[in-house]
Structures are given as structure tokens and as C-alpha cells.
Amino acid sequence: MINLQNLGVTLREPLFSNLNLVLGAGDRIGLVAANGAGKSTLLRCIAGAHDPTEGAVTRARSVRVGHVEQEPPPGLLQASLYDAVRDELPEADSWRAALVLDELGAPADLRxxxxxxxxxxxxxxxxxxxxxxxxPDVLLLDEPTNHLDxxxxxxxxxWLKALPKEIAVVVASHDRxxxxxxxxxxLFLRPEQSQLYALPYxxxxxxxxxxxxxLARRFERDIKTAQQLRRQAAKLHNIGVNSGSDxxxxxxxxxxxxxxRLELAARPAHEERTSGAIRLEHRTSHAKVLMSFDDAQVQTPDGVPLFRTGKLFIRQGDRIVLLGANGAGKTCLLRLAKSAIDGETPNAAVKATPSLVLGYGDQGLAELAGDETPVGAITRPFDVGDQRARALLAGAGVGILAQEKPIRLxxxxxxxxxSMxxxxxxxxxxxxLDEPTNHLDIEGQEALAAELMREEASCLVVSHDRSFVRAVGTRFWIIExxxxxxxxxxxxxFASAATGGAGPA
Incomplete structure (x- = not known):
């Protein structure tokens, strides 16, 4: 259906190059790369919405490409859910809009x-x-699971598994x-040598x-050989100078x-460009019980009751994962806990040890002021100088050009x-931590999980990422x-969710 030949895109530096890929009927390709490494750009090239710097995209005659980007266009936001779907159809086929919304489980009251x-x-x-x-004959999905419970x-x-076999699908995702x-x-997308395997992730x-x-072993071998050649050249040079031998x-x-030639060819092409390091520094607490919930009422910000907690404790070293459907009240529980720790709204049913020092991460990253710069976000609350702040930001993946931009950009x-x-x-x-992996690539997710475990951090985390949940959690709470x-x-x-159940009794 689609053939990519020596495709490359350069934006200040190469995102990818010399990419060759044949996309045929029935292919289900996972597209994996670090944040900012070109996944969305590649999908736009395949869809014909972005011109590559080099190479070509050839599409079979009459092939239809459907591209699902991460966000709807601003002009569509005032349309209803039903109209946004129906408007793509001729009037005679408008019935198909309701059929597809049924397949995807859209409730009638949302449409x-x-x-x-x-x-x-x-x-x-x-x-x-x-x-x-x-x-479409080809379906391109850009981070389709973000924000889904x-x-x-x-x-x-x-739904994807039930698609007709002849449909080709390319999925750019960090959900392993x-x-x-x-x-x-x-397809592991890389600046120079992308790697394609006929296997799932x-x-x-x-x-x-x-x-x-x-590749790393070959790189080390070639560099050693080049060093030996240079040593031999230095010895011969000295002998030649002394003897006058041409x-x-x-x-x-x-x-x-x-x-x-060896050093030029031995560039470590196997090394993938990183999005930046994630590090945590977790101080200890002498308290054994960090928080307690005594059948606390959890409610929406406007006072609608959602659920009660029962009698539960969070102890030193617990890594608790909070699970439940969107709208069940997971974020509301985190905000209730935060309010108790901060002392904002006293609640006799929620108690926190006075020695708690809170690290709070909002799923919308609202704790980061949109008009502030990254440098300001570091130097204003913390005792670090400008130079140290810039070095920390660069190490975390916020480059020099981005450090003076408003955070919203x-x-x-x-x-x-x-935020990390x-x-x-x-x-x-x-x-x-409320959905901390939402915007992190796989490298970032694994680094965050490793840091939480290495630091033996105590935490209450909301996440729908099954790989992250399995890696991090020591206890599991579910809103049922x-x-x-x-x-x-x-x-x-997970099994209960797959069968439509609420969770274990």
C-alpha cells in the first residue's frame, strides 16, 4: 500500500534518515522512539501532511490513509461528539456515525x-x-491510549484486533x-539506523x-584498532624522521x-538519542504510618459524593497504585490526601503524619505555571543559581533553546x-502522582519506575499503564x-476490566 524509500527529516538535526519501509495489507506496526524523536512527523509524512527532507513516500493508487492525530483541530471543538463523526459522511450514510460510536462504547449522553x-x-x-x-485502507494512530482509562x-x-485483516495500522505509542x-x-525510529523487527514490542x-x-562490541573493537594504528603511525613517524625515509x-x-576511516565508520550508531534523565531524591521519614483514612467521604469539587475509603493506611515504603475508571474519583482522592498533608482543609477522617514532605504531580502538569520559564521554575523555589539550574534542565531534557520559553510552549x-x-x-x-507516565516515553517510564524502586519511595500513584503498574506497585487500591x-x-x-467487571470483591 505504501512504500517509504530513503526517507529522512531534518529539523535543526536529523530526526530520522535513510528509512525504508514497506507497509502492506494486514501489517500492524508499532512505532517506538523517544519523546521528540520524530514519531508524529513520520506519521504526517506517511499521511502526506508533511514533506520529508529527503527520500519519497509512494502510495498505491486509490489507497485511503486515515490519520488520527493526538488532538482535534481547534475549529472542531465546538462540534458535538456525534456531529464531529457524522460530518465526515454523506447524508445517506450518516447512520454509520452512530454505529462506530457504539463500537467504541460512547454513551448516549455524551454524544x-x-x-x-x-x-x-x-x-x-x-x-x-x-x-x-x-x-481508510491504512490507519495511523498517534498516541491513541493517552488519557484513556x-x-x-x-x-x-x-476494536483494533477485530479490524478487517486487509487494513494496515501504524501505532505510535509509549504503552508497552x-x-x-x-x-x-x-519499528524503532532512530536518527541514522532505524531498526525494524517482525515482532511485537x-x-x-x-x-x-x-x-x-x-554494535557496541564492534564499536569498541574498531576504536581499539584505530588507537593501535595511531600508535604504530607515531613510532614509524619517529623512525622516518630520524632516518629520512620517504x-x-x-x-x-x-x-x-x-x-x-575506522573512527568515522565506528560512530556509535546503536546509541539512541535520549530525551533526558529522570532522577529522584527521596528523603526518609521516621514515621511508620504516613497517612490514615477512616472511612473518609471522597467527593467532587462541587460536593457530589463519589465513594468512601473505608479504613486504610499508607505505611513507610508502600508504593500504592490507585486504579479505577475515569470519573470514579481517583484524582479527587489524591487532592483530598494533598489537602490533608498541606493542612488546607482539616478532615478528621484523613490524617497525615506532621513530618511528611509532599511531592505532588498533577496529571495536567498544572503545578507548572504556563507563563513562567523553566529556568524560573527551578530558580524561584529552590536555592540553585542560574548556571546550575540550566545544567539541571539540560540534563533533564529541556535544552538551551527551550529554557527561556514559557512553559506552556x-x-x-x-x-x-x-515536573520530575x-x-x-x-x-x-x-x-x-496522578498519571505520571502520560507524557513520558518508554525510556522515561522505565527510569521513573526504577527511581521509585531504587529510592524505596513511599507513594500513592494513579496510572492506567499496565507495564508501569506491574513494575512499581506493592499494593493496589481500586475504586469499586x-x-x-x-x-x-x-x-x-486488569482481567476484571477486560470482562467489564468493576474489580475484585
Whole structure:
């Protein structure tokens, strides 16, 4: 259907180059790369919305490409969910809009609401439905699981698996479990040597690591050989100067040229460009019980009751993952806990030890002032000078050019890494993290999980990312109807969500 030939895009520096890919009927390709490494740009090139710097995209005659971007166009936000989908259809086929919305599980009461009033998850599904009714032969999905809760992610997985076999799909995603469930090929996008494997993400990642290890060994070998050639050249040079031998001088020149060629060819092409490091610094607390909930009432900001917590405790070293559908009250529980720690709204049913130092991460990254610069976000609350702040920002993946921009203009990945840097400098002893992996690439997700475990951090985390939940959690709370209960294993909750249940009893 589509053929990419020596494709490359350069924006200040190469995003990718010399990319060759044939996309045929039935392909399900997972597209994996670091934040800002070109996934969205590549999808736009395939869709014909972006011109590559080099190479060509050839499409079969009459092939229809459906491109689902991360956000709806601003001009569509006032349209209702139903109209946003129906407007892509001729009047005679308008019935298909309701059919696709049924397939994706859109409730009737949401269909007449403007997209501007819907959650990020429903906006994503609206754009998918709007694209799908156009009968594409190739479907391009850009971060389709962002802002979706677990039940909707599983619905989307099932929907993709049920697509006609001849449809080709390319999914750019950081959700490892989703990629494993929905793809049969994986493209690791890199600046110079992208790697394609006829495998889902996890086995492809294992193959990639073996390939990278072999490249690393070859790189070390070639560099050692080049160093030996230079040493030989230096010895011959000295002998040639002393003896006046033109032959030895010529031999010296040849050895240096061989060393130059080896070093040039031995560039570590296996090394993937990183989005920046994630580090945490977790101070300890002497308290054994950090927080207690004595059947606290959790409610919306305007006072609508959602559920009761029952009698639960958070102890030193607990890494608790809070699970539940969007709208069940997960964020409201985190805000209730934050209010108790900050002492803003005293609540006899929620108690926090006085020694708690809170690290709070909002899923919308609202704790970062949009008009402030990254440098200001670091130097204003923390005792670090301008030079140190800039070095910390660069190490976290916020480059020199971005450091003086208003935070609202940063990418989602840059904002997420800036938020993690702020948490590190605060040195908390307890974390409340609301969807911390939403804007992080796979490297960032793994680094955050590793840091939480390495620091033996105590935390209450909201996440729908199954790989992250399995890696981080030591305890699992789930909002079930109007109560908060504890599950023994996350897979019990995942299995229940897959079958439409609320969770374990």
C-alpha cells in the first residue's frame, strides 16, 4: 500500500534518515522512539501532511490513509461528539456515525456534548471514530491510549484486533502492553539506523538490545584498532624522521588514514538519542504510618459524593497504585490526601503524619505555571543559581533553546521531565502522582519506575499503564462502585476490566 524509500527529516538535526519501509495489507506496526524523536512527523509524512527532507513516500493508487492525530483541530471543538463523526459522511450514510460510536462504547449522553467539554480520552476516541467512518485502507494512530482509562484501552485493543485483516495500522505509542497486544511488527525510529523487527514490542525490544550490544562490541573493537594504528603511525613517524625515509613517511600517512576511516565508520550508531534523565531524591521519614483514612467521604469539587475509603493506611515504603475508571474519583482522592498533608482543609477522617514532605504531580502538569520559564521554575523555589539550574534542565531534557520559553510552549515530554526535576529538587518523603507516565516515553517510564524502586519511595500513584503498574506497585487500591477496596494483584483488576467487571470483591 505504501512504500517509504530513503526517507529522512531534518529539523535543526536529523530526526530520522535513510528509512525504508514497506507497509502492506494486514501489517500492524508499532512505532517506538523517544519523546521528540520524530514519531508524529513520520506519521504526517506517511499521511502526506508533511514533506520529508529527503527520500519519497509512494502510495498505491486509490489507497485511503486515515490519520488520527493526538488532538482535534481547534475549529472542531465546538462540534458535538456525534456531529464531529457524522460530518465526515454523506447524508445517506450518516447512520454509520452512530454505529462506530457504539463500537467504541460512547454513551448516549455524551454524544450531544461539544468536544470542548469532553475528557481528553473521549476526544481521542472521537477523532478515531471520525477517521474510521471514512473507510481508510491504512490507519495511523498517534498516541491513541493517552488519557484513556484501562477499560477504554482494553476496548480500543479489542476494536483494533477485530479490524478487517486487509487494513494496515501504524501505532505510535509509549504503552508497552498496548503495543504487545495490537502489533505484529515494531519499528524503532532512530536518527541514522532505524531498526525494524517482525515482532511485537517486547520480543522486538529483546532483539534490539542484542543488536545494540553487538554494535557496541564492534564499536569498541574498531576504536581499539584505530588507537593501535595511531600508535604504530607515531613510532614509524619517529623512525622516518630520524632516518629520512620517504617510504616510512608514506606508511605513516597510510596508517593515519586507516585510523581516520575506522573512527568515522565506528560512530556509535546503536546509541539512541535520549530525551533526558529522570532522577529522584527521596528523603526518609521516621514515621511508620504516613497517612490514615477512616472511612473518609471522597467527593467532587462541587460536593457530589463519589465513594468512601473505608479504613486504610499508607505505611513507610508502600508504593500504592490507585486504579479505577475515569470519573470514579481517583484524582479527587489524591487532592483530598494533598489537602490533608498541606493542612488546607482539616478532615478528621484523613490524617497525615506532621513530618511528611509532599511531592505532588498533577496529571495536567498544572503545578507548572504556563507563563513562567523553566529556568524560573527551578530558580524561584529552590536555592540553585542560574548556571546550575540550566545544567539541571539540560540534563533533564529541556535544552538551551527551550529554557527561556514559557512553559506552556514546551512539549508534553519536556513538561513531564521538568515536573520530575521539580520533584527531585523538593526532596519529598511521600509522593502523590496522578498519571505520571502520560507524557513520558518508554525510556522515561522505565527510569521513573526504577527511581521509585531504587529510592524505596513511599507513594500513592494513579496510572492506567499496565507495564508501569506491574513494575512499581506493592499494593493496589481500586475504586469499586462507591467504595475503595484493596486487590491482591493488578492482573486481577486488569482481567476484571477486560470482562467489564468493576474489580475484585
Amino acid at each position: 450531544e456534548r461539544p468536544l470542548a467539554q469532553l475528557s481528553g480520552g473521549w476526544r481521542r476516541l472521537a477523532m478515531l471514530a471520525r477517521t474510521w467512518v471514512g473507510d 484501562l477499560s477504554k484501552i482494553l476496548t480500543l485493543e479489542a 502492553s498496548f503495543l504487545d497486544a495490537t502489533t505484529n511488527r515494531t 517486547s520480543p522486538a525490544r529483546a532483539e534490539l538490545e542484542q543488536t545494540d550490544a553487538a 617510504l616510512l613517511t608514506q606508511k605513516t600517512k597510510q596508517l593515519k588514514q586507516r585510523a581516520d 514546551l512539549s508534553g515530554g519536556q513538561k513531564a521531565r521538568l 526535576l521539580v520533584l527531585r529538587l523538593a526532596r519529598p518523603n511521600f509522593y502523590l 462502585g462507591r467504595r475503595l477496596v484493596e486487590a491482591d494483584r493488578p492482573d486481577d483488576v
